[in-house]
Amino acid sequence: GQNIDQPTEMTATEGAIVQINCTYQTSGFNGLFWYQQHAGEAPTFLSYNVLDGLEEKGRFSSFLSRSKGYSYLLLKELQMKDSASYLCAVMDSNYQLIWGAGTKLIIKP
Amino acid sequence: GAVVSQHPSWVICKSGTSVKIECRSLDFQATTMFWYRQFPKQSLMLMATSNEGSKATYEQGVEKDKFLINHASLTLSTLTVTSAHPEDSSFYICSARTSSGGDTGELFFGEGSRLTVL
Numbered sequence: 493g494q495n496i497d498q499p500t501e502m503t504a505t506e507g508a509i510v511q512i513n514c515t516y517q518t519s520g521f522n523g524l525f526w527y528q529q530h531a532g533e534a535p536t537f538l539s540y541n542v543l544d545g546l547e548e549k550g551r552f553s554s555f556l557s558r559s560k561g562y563s564y565l566l567l568k569e570l571q572m573k574d575s576a577s578y579l580c581a582v583m584d585s586n587y588q589l590i591w592g593a594g595t596k597l598i599i600k601p
Numbered sequence: 602g603a604v605v606s607q608h609p610s611w612v613i614c615k616s617g618t619s620v621k622i623e624c625r626s627l628d629f630q631a632t633t634m635f636w637y638r639q640f641p642k643q644s645l646m647l648m649a650t651s652n653e654g655s656k657a658t659y660e661q662g663v664e665k666d667k668f669l670i671n672h673a674s675l676t677l678s679t680l681t682v683t684s685a686h687p688e689d690s691s692f693y694i695c696s697a698r699t700s701s702g703g704d705t706g707e708l709f710f711g712e713g714s715r716l717t718v719l
Contacts (some may be wrong), residue, residue: 520705525708534607534713535710536710591647594644
C-alpha cells in the first residue's frame with residue numbers, strides 16, 4: 493500500500509530552526525510537495541522536489557532522498573505566523589497526490 | 602500564481618437538504634479539478650477527480666450518488682452534497698492543476714467551504 497509518515501505535532505521556539513521529516517512508500521514517484529495549512533484555511537504550496545538534494549526558498553528549505561524515501565522541510569528564523577500544519581504529499585506514478593496526515597507545528601515565544 | 606475561487610466559504614443547512622459548492626479557476630483553464638474533504642485534525646482526503654466534459658472519477662468509499670460532481674466547463678466544477686446529514690459536516694476543498702500531469706503538478710487550492718449540517 494501507499495503510505496506517507498510525518499510526525500503528528502512538533503513544538504519550537506520563535507527565532508529557532510525546526511526540521512519536519514516525511515517518509516514515504518508509494519507506487520512510483522513523480523515528485524514530493526510540502527504545503528502549509530493554517531487552521532480553517534486551504535493548503536498553500538511551499539515546495540516541490542523531484543530530484544535528490546536541497547531546495548532553498550527564503551526561510552524554508554526542502555530536502556529529498558529518493559533512495560531513502562525521505563524528505564524534510566526546514567524552517568529557519570521561526571516566526572509566530574509559522575504556526576500551522578505542514579503537509580507532505582507525494583505524486584505517484586498516476587500523477588495522483590498521496591497526502592500525509594500533516595504535522596502541526598506550534599511556535600512558542 | 603493561478604487563482605482558484607470556491608464558493609460559498611461557509612454554509613449551514615438542515616438535514617435532508619442539498620448543498621452546491623462551486624469551484625472556479627479564475628485565470629486559467631483547468632482540465633482537471635480535484636475535490637477533497639477534510640475532517641478536523643485529519644489530512645485531506647481525495648473524494649473525486651473531475652475532468653472537463655466527462656464523468657468524475659470517485660475514490661473508493663465515496664458515494665457518487667450522494668456527492669454529485671459536474672465539470673461543465675474548463676473553469677467551473679461543482680460539488681453537490683445531496684440529502685446532507687450531520688456526518689457530512691466537513692471542510693470541502695477543491696483544487697486545480699494548470700495542466701494534466703507530467704509537470705510540477707502544482708495544485709492551486711480554493712479557499713475551502715465549511716459545511717455544517719444541522
